[in-house]
Amino acid sequence: MLFKYLPDEIFQALAGSNKQLIERVLIDLAEVFYDHAEDPIKDKSTIVESIEDSLHKMDMLSWQEDNKDAFDSPKTIHEYALRIYHRLVNTGWLVEEQELYYISVLMSPQISMLLKALVEISRHGKRNYGATVLSILSNLESVTNSPLERGVTLNQSAEACRDFSAHLNQILLGIRSLQRELFASKDPKAIVSGFFDLFVDGILIADYKTLKTSNNPFRFRRKILELTQSFLSDQEVFKRICQCYADQQVISFSAAESLVESDCLTIIQTFSNIEQRLERIDEYRYRLEKRAADTARYMDSSRPGMANKIAGIITDAAAKSQLPMLKSVIGCRIVGMESAAAPLKKREPPLPRIITPASVSQNAIAVRDSNRRFHEARQVTVAKLQGYAQRQLGENKEKHILDFTIESVEDFVCFDHLRYVGSLGINAKQIEEEFDVIFTDKYVDVHEFIECREFVVSRRSKTC
Structure with a gap:
């Protein structure tokens, strides 16, 4: 009982x-x-x-x-x-x-x-949704990293989701009941004071403004849903979490499986329909703010809702063939720009825009790839120089400059830098230990492509 x-x-x-x-x-x-x-x-x-x-x-x-x-x-x-x-x-x-x-x-x-x-x-204290969502995300990440040791923290996340969902329901029902109470009141002072005392101080979410910014706490919703759904789809991780449940809560493995599945479904359901519930809360909030702003605006000039009443009077008067004489109110300023002012309309959020990737032409892709390959070919590395020298000498102990071949950009770059092996620094020591470049004072034209000093590349003896 x-x-x-x-x-x-x-x-x-x-x-x-x-x-x-x-x-x-x-x-x-x-x-x-x-x-x-x-x-x-x-x-x-x-x-x-x-x-x-x-x-x-x-x-x-x-x-x-x-x-x-x-x-x-x-x-x-x-x-x-x-x-x-x-x-x-x-x-x-x-x-x-x-x-x-x-x-x-x-x-x-x-x-x-x-x-x-x-x-x-x-007390009906305010809640900070940012801290709640971050704690749920942190628990789920710990379950992902160590499902067998920390899998039971999934249950804490589910309990936080149930509490979080219940608080949303309390806010919705609280705003609805407060709306009925304020709408039924005829005292402007009671309406304005009730809005601030009961709604702003008692019901409104502590970090409500952050829900309308890019840094809102629900930006981690997709990550939370992905982690939770991965627990159900990955059988190995699911079994480890169930084993942790069974060990920590001293229950059977079958009972742990049903409990883990229930907790995962609770988290998924909570964060899947969060937008619809927040929209309903925002709709009730807008009605309350509109009523309070309307009351505060007309408190010194006329009664709340005078704009609608004046519109009704004009509509009824237009239906008559002869306008009635209002002798009793001559000289009274009950109708004017101040009393007939209508509150601002609710701002509608912009329509979602579908982002489509910009198409790139095949010619641009081909030019980009050719430029990238050209820059890669121009890069000089020790492996390229060593491979070029070994390929040119083959089984020979030495080879003259005119016997070298240049068949590509890589060959030309390696041939051009082979003459300066001694000045390439520490990285070229390995080439100097394997090959020796001997120069003469004569200049020759290599394949009608480059003119340079004559040299001979020979293999160094291993005993040297």
Whole structure:
């Protein structure tokens, strides 16, 4: 049952005449019991002092006896604190444990969880979606890198997605209910104040503006979907994750398989339809902002919605053959440019544009490839020089310059740099150790292609 682990009188304290005092005290006691750096078992005097501190923050104290007890109403802060303390103990919020003359106070796990949930509902704090999405992505990347050791973090990502999805539903329903409340109100001040107090401070997402920028937190959505789908498609990784689930959660392998599949489908479903849900939230947000802006604009000139009313009057008047005389409103400035001004229309996002790759002609590709091959042919490397010299000498010990052949650009570059092997630096030492270039003072014309000093290339002896 839903209330199986809760005392029957648990909500009597919050339903009586003193519920405002009890509520304020419970909110402050939540911080006392949630202090993770201290012992969860507190001394009775500490709890009573905490209740007194909470009462000091209140402007006015008034205690109403629900059961018509014979006790007098409390007169001091300490008496108020003791009355509230006993009320919390009697209804099951606090549990006393006595050891000799020492009384300690604690809060059972079920009551602690209930109080934490109630405090979160009352505060309804904003969420930072960027941190949530990044934590999910980080967990999925750790699963990808180490599925057997860190596969269980997939379950944490799924839980974060469920919480994230539930928060989106809360925002949507909260805006919808707030819209009904504000639209039904006739007080301009209540409409404007309700918009800022209930919507901007209570419901709006903390990093809502970033959702409309290029640096929005959902830019990692595709990466998250790809990683999650890879877990289901890769059988080897899927088995390792299931084994990690089975080891960490002490369940059977078949149960782990169904749990892993359920977690993956949760993540995929959450991030697949996120755009549609955000569009609905944005539509309700626009209606609220439009109503608040309309109310603020007409607050000093006329009633909200006057533009539509004036349009209706003009339409009705145009249907009559003779205009009615408005003697009672002569001299009153109810119709004018200020009161009939219409709010700005909603800006529609630009239509998506299909990006197509620019086509490159085959001639341009051929010219680019030929230029690249030409530059590669002009590059001089030790391997090219050594291979050219070995190919030209063959089995001969030496070879004259006129016996060298030049059949390509690579051959010409190697032939031209072969004369300067001694000045090519450390990289050419390997060629100098294998070949010796001997020059003469005579200039010759090689194949009517280049004129240079005559030289002979000979192989060095290995004993040298």
